[in-house]
Amino acid sequence: MKKTGEFQESIHLVGYEEKYRAKLIKNSVIADFGREKESLDGYWNYAIDQYDTCLRQKWFEEVYESENGLEYPVDFSFDTWERIKVPSCWNTQEERLHLYEGTIVYTRRFKYKNHGEDRVFIKFGASSYQSIVFVNKQFMGTHLGGDTPFFIEVTGVLQKDNRIIVAVNNTRRRTNVPCENTDWFNYGGMHRGVEILRLPKSFIQGFKINLQPGSEYKKIDASVLINGCDSGTAKLTIPELNIDANIPINDGKGSVSIEAVPKLWDVDNPKLYDVQVTYENDIIAEKIGFREIKVSGEDILLNGKKVFLRGVCAHEESVENGRAITEDEIRTNYKLAKEMNCNFMRLAHYPHTEKAAQIADEVGMMLWEEIPVYWAIEFGNPLTYDDAENQLLELINRDYNRASVIIWSVGNENEDTDSRLAFMSKLTKTAKYTDSTRLVSAACLIDMSQHKIMDRLCDYVDVIGINEYFGWYNPDFSELLQVFENSDPKKPVIISEFGACAMPGMRGTKDELFTEDKQLHVFRQQIDAFKIGPSYLSGVCPWIFFDFRCPRRTNVLQGYYNRKGLLSPNKKHKKLAFYAMQEFYREIN
């Protein structure tokens, strides 16, 4: 017997989140290129739900009346709530939401009519950080991770009129990936698009294609994963290469190796082919480039040729849109990077939108993609590991066919403890197992007492990333030269970060912190060191392309921005160090 009245039940609830966490949506990526999709973007109704009352009181059940027809008072009014844009980061939409951390409940209605499809899915491009989804009063599942896509099947759940509710929570938590402390802004919201996919009973869930490593660029490997069938035949066509091959499917899987000599993709000639896969009446179509990336001794080889990565790091951010950057903003970033003579961009510190890799494929830019295993993750927690691994799998499965992506990074600057080594070495193995055609890296550590690259994770990565701030956090610049001299990593090393802060337009002497002149001075020292750098130095990536929002940076000059950008936050002002990098990269190109 209940001690309290029905309406009071929820106020005594503790652990109300557990049942939602019991059904996690994991690694649900569906190959969706070339598919017709219907967008659920636009204006959704929303409420700020600081106390998670939606989840406690189960608003999604929409109970308005008692059994004998009497009306209950309810604490929500879905269709008359205010409205907010999807996709967007809520922080950029309203003053009162700028620093909000917690739950926002989103809802909208949509109509649905069956047009002959057997199955229906909803794709969420990304929603930060925890998303609990309800459709037509049913709890559909919970997704963790703010930057990778997830799909839910709504076959049989959709009706003529439908309501979808998503409770999105961006609370920073110790157990999350990233954890509660990062050097970037904690955006929240449904910041990438929401779409409906109508599919046949058996459909192409996954499709992977690449040049066969070691085949001297003469063979292409392709594999497909079919959802909803055991055996049959899929078909792969690449008209420009005269490929028209059958892929036999057994146990829902099939693969094929084909002799082919494609024109290779590279930064200057980003050749893409039209590739089509069909399975019964399901079709996907993608534009795909073929290239080989590998390590040989201390070198990185692109299509067999040694390449020096002329990089730059970038957060996914614009002043106007926060993390929800637009296609035009992505194109501008690449245009500016090319102007600086870059051939490589580190997409820090979490998966950027899938459009970033698609556009990089098209314009010619090599990429490092990363999951937010950043700083002091709760490495001993198996649930935290599952979350990190799931984000890695969702990222790899999303971007496997992007020629531009050459490196998967499993993390950044984590203390070299036993639990961290177990956690992150396992991630490197997962990355390699899921994708043996790319390089795996991480931003590893320098031992500052011995001035040497020393990190047990180095044994597990193909390319060692090193973040160093000599001339800035470590003001004695000469120590970098000692690090170079004392280290013998026997692998390629990328300086995955170096830099110094400068207020856009602030001038002074090279000794004055936060001036463009001081930043330039640090960059000149770095560049001089790189020019005579060790043979294992295979690339450099200044931190960072443009100033970005950062709650930790409260110095009046910083103004809650990390000011290490080569560009101002709106990307319009080029700091002096931009030109120094441009010149250096021009010389070594």
Ligand code: GCB
């Ligand atoms: C780092 C971090 C990066 C920070 C940067 C800084 O080493 O990897 O996320 O923003 O330093 O500016 O301190």
